[in-house]
Amino acid sequence: MLKRCQFRKYYMIVFVLFDELLRRVEHEVTQSTCVIQHTGTPSIHYVESVSLEICNIMTRLGYGEEIRRWRIEKYCENDRHLNARPRIIKLQTAGSKAEGLTCLFESDRDFLYTLKGVICVETGINLNTIPDDISVFGIDDTGVYPGHCKLLLKRPAARLHNTIIKAALCKIGYGEFLLSSVLFIDECSRMLRLTIQHSLGPVESVLHERAGPALPQTVGGILKVDKVYSIRCQCPSILHRWAVRPRHWPQSVVVQKVVSLGAYVTPTGFKESKNKHIEWRICFNFGETELMNNLNDTQAKVYVLLKWILKDIIKPTNKEITSYVVKNIILWQAENIPQTEFNSRSLLHWLHDGLRELRSAIEKKLLKYYMIPERNLMEACGLEDALKRKWIKDITEMIEMGPNVILRLEKIRRAIIASPEPMLWFSKTRIELEMLYLEYFNRALKCKRENGEQDVPDFMLYAIRKRQEEIELEVGRRMRMEGCSINEIHKIIYRMLI
Structure with a gap:
């Protein structure tokens, strides 16, 4: 009896959770005012x-603005759950998903993986301000295309445990080392393949051919992700030149936030460079995300x-x-x-x-x-x-x-x-489905982190899943009314979220 009461409680929470946003989304849409046909x-x-x-x-x-902001918030929450466990790499959502501008399966989800315990810096940065347990590389932009650089080892960490960095170091004479971008991404790809091979989870993962600095992967046959491995970068002079430009937009507080988010280097050189195997590209992924979100x-x-x-x-x-x-x-x-x-x-x-x-x-x-x-x-x-x-x-x-x-x-x-009523129904259903899926992903990660077990019962997860099943039944009912086949309803739901 107690479990049934708890279930009802969480089921009502699911309705309340999404109903307000759905009302706001619907409020954004005014009545159609014209037909787009003109000579x-x-x-x-x-x-x-x-x-x-x-x-x-x-x-x-x-x-619309409401669902866009909600997506941004949910992907940020998802990143926090994914980074809750100690690991040598920090991952963050980037690209269109972080900007809230694509539906759940509409495009790839871009992840930026940042190695901990290593950093690269411009000339003039005082290395004494950086802890001894962090390896420091210097940015060398001589003889490279603008926005690219080479990384020279300035100071190894007291104990260099990072196998990716070890595998990518190249000796260039006189006791100096540089970091090869090709060896770096090769090692990242090798480790990712090993992780996939030894994964015991129920979800199948397939790693595809490299695309620039990205390692594309398909999870569960439907979710496409691009993983880019990177190194944190301190380049205050580049960010200062950007910040002091005369502009109408963004506001100064946003400019300062972009500067504070810093930069990264990713393992890809200039396409026409003879030395592209040792060159890196300077990127501002999260600064650009902040700009797009403004x-x-x-x-x-x-x-x-x-x-x-x-x-x-x-x-x-x-x-x-x-x-x-x-x-x-x-x-x-x-x-x-x-x-x-x-x-x-x-x-x-x-x-x-x-x-x-x-x-x-x-x-x-x-x-x-x-x-x-x-x-x-x-x-x-x-x-x-x-x-x-x-x-x-x-x-x-x-x-x-x-x-x-x-x-x-x-x-x-x-x-x-499309007729107005079916279009509005489709819009509300599609948005609610996406909200349910994102909420389910975050709730499942939170439960796993807090309980340490994937199969610990959670009434909120049950309530979300029940609502998803109700929507699937409603979609199937509408399709039957239109004389359509409802075989493989899960594929139809997936297509709704593209």
Whole structure:
């Protein structure tokens, strides 16, 4: 009897937990105001109306401000649980998941793994301020492409236990050592494979071919993760040059936070360098995440739309252009233009502005890296002239289409075609499912950490799972009403969360 009462209590908590957020998400969505179909030259009023409508549609699709902030909070909580146990590596979620801008299975989850007990520093940093149990490498940026460096051993730790660092050290004469990026990532890959092979858990993991500094992995056949191993980096001069730039955005308090988050080096050299096997790239992953999380709702949606255009229309096959290029276009746009200019009625204006910047970057093969402008993100991108001309032509046509360019995006087109009631039901169901899954992951990790056992009963987990089953039944019922097959309902639920 007591267990049944406890279950009811936690089941009600699950409802209360998600109901308020769902109401706020629904409140964000106003009634549709126009049909996106126009001939001739669109008026300013029409373009603004379409912009407002697209903002509303994107909120229904799960890209509104409320759900975005909730995702950020939940992935941060997940990281805290994962790092609760002592380990030689600290892991943190990066990329679109940390920015709250993708649904659960919509894209890979990026992890930055940072080695503890090792750091690299700029010239001029007093090594006496760094504890003796930390190995210190010096940054050498002579003769390398901007934003890259070599790492020279300045002071080994009193006792060097890190096998990854040991395996990657190379003697260069005169008793000096440098850290090879290729040997470093080879050792990380070897250790990861061993971990997967010796894993006794029920979830299958598959490690894929290396992609730049990332080690892609599929967990349980559906969850795709990119693991990037890194070393903490102190480079105050680079961050100072960024911080003192004249700008409209972000506010000074955010600038200071970005500076405090520091930098990292990842094991990848400049593509055309003869010494790329010993070069490292300087990155500002969490500073950039902080910047992206300070974009307003319209700016975030412009970023998502540009990524969709890149993926669905431009379709680069060999990463000649990546979403990281689009991210830097958005960051420059935000820095150079007053924040008040970005609102729901100006979304299409800034989308077209972003397309023009993307076209310019392709045409000139030039886009300055937001944190280190001396580094050209389009350098050595492998873009051939024929493909370059095609993409310039495609983007020009998209710009000339005006507001109708939005109809080329499948997600937007489907949302416009869908009837209002089914669309609203799908939106609420999809968002609730994602919330349930993320809450379940965090609760399971917390229980495992606190109890030390995976199978300790937890009524909140039972309540969440029961609600998931109810939603699956509701999805199946709706599909039967539409005359659809409901075989493999779990695959259908997975597709809802892409």
